[in-house]
Amino acid sequence: MDELDLIRDRAETVGFAPAEHLAPARERLLAAARGERRHRSRRWVWLGGASVGLAAAITAVVTLAPADQVGVGPAVAHADPVKVLTAAADTALKDPGKPPRPDQFLYVKTEYTIPPNREVWLSVDGTRDSLIGSAKEGGCRNGKAPMYGTNDPRAEGTLQDCTPKTIYRTDLPTTADAMLAYLYGKEADRAGRAGYIGKAVYTLAYEQVLQPASYAALFEAAAKVPGLTALDHVTDGAGRPGVGIEFPVSSGSSPKAQPIVLVFDATTYQFLGTTDSAVTVKTYVDAVGQRP
Incomplete structure (x- = not known):
């Protein structure tokens, strides 16, 4: 997973904050990136550490809003x-x-x-035999419907009183x-x-x-x-x-x-x-x- 995938994943999970809350979080994001770079000399190490820092900063960006404004997972909708x-x-x-x-x-x-x-x-x-999954259901014709799927083989196909539905x-x-x-x-x-x-x-x-x-x-x-x-x-x-x-x-x-x-x-x-x-x-x- 690269940084963009990580951003998308985190954003989709926790939602977005209002614009007025983004500026302070953006500063923390940049500071985290600069700090990671100062302490990591090798490029591949910095990328790995920056990903962790970015993840934390992204979480801060998208979760700055109060809980009643930003949902986590299936949260309360803005729609009524x-x-x-x-x-x-x-x-x-x-x-x-x-x-x-x-x-x-x-x-x-x-x-x-x-x-x-x-x-x-x-x-x-309601007058023709229906099929529900693999189970047959008898249609009601002239007030009678055949019985299917009974535990008693002798009752299979016998007629019972019914009303078409x-x-x-x-x-x-x-x-x-x-x-x-x-x-x-x-x-x-x-x-x-x-x-x-x-x-x-x-x-x-x-x-x-x-x-x-x-x-x-x-x-x-x-x-x-x-x-x-x-x-x-x-x-x-x-x-x-x-x-x-x-x-x-x-x-x-x-x-x-x-x-x-x-x-x-x-x-x-x-x-x-x-x-x-x-x-x-x-x-x-x-x-x-x-x-x-």
């Missing part, structure tokens, strides 16, 4: 969570949202920070208040249920398809949830950078519970996934097993 989610709603509303044919399948590829990844082929109208949701609210009421359901303690709302938003945005107005309402409703935090310098499960919206862990959760962080593109505000997972492909195909 409400503004991020509102921008995400605007982006979702602009999506043309072409309806699929009932006989098609929704193909979704999800990548995780810890493999394996996930692929699903879900029947749009479409993944193209036209039944969801199209306003923020109505969507928020839908997400909360019968939960009375709204202040302590933010974590559950985050998971509900995640579920609807992943392997289902909403109309553009409902997608927009989903993110606008999320913006009304109390206790959210915006995070800079996060990546989704596929390593794509973005801005994160952290939903606090709900009260009464396990001490090991981690907050869910939804990740949005920092420029377009398109929903990318979470810090643990990422929707990398989401489209319609004509048959199970087909990839775009």
Whole structure:
């Protein structure tokens, strides 16, 4: 690693300080370099020592600002969570949202920070057999669906009562208040249920398809949830950078519970996934097993 690589590495790790703090740090940087040179006679020794001195000085330059102004790693973002989610709603509303044919399948590829990844082929109208990873799921036809993957071989393929479930949701609210009421359901303690709302938003945005107005309402409703935090310098499960919206862990959760962080593109505000997972492909195909 040369000096420029070192600078880039340190800068990306700890962020940048405001301009008014840079002058004193610059003087320390130059002083450190001059001091290193006076005490090192051989060029290769000076370069090695200067790298260490530069690293320390660079750290001083980029971390001079107070902690609430400069983030280290995934720190609090300058953006407001409400503004991020509102921008995400605007982006979702602009999506043309072409309806699929009932006989098609929704193909979704999800990548995780810890493999394996996930692929699903879900029947749009719920009447055809779907495939979730390697597991087959029976479609509901005439009120009956075949059973697959049972522990009892004798039950394999036998029919059970069912109701078709479409993944193209036209039944969801199209306003923020109505969507928020839908997400909360019968939960009375709204202040302590933010974590559950985050998971509900995640579920609807992943392997289902909403109309553009409902997608927009989903993110606008999320913006009304109390206790959210915006995070800079996060990546989704596929390593794509973005801005994160952290939903606090709900009260009464396990001490090991981690907050869910939804990740949005920092420029377009398109929903990318979470810090643990990422929707990398989401489209319609004509048959199970087909990839775009």
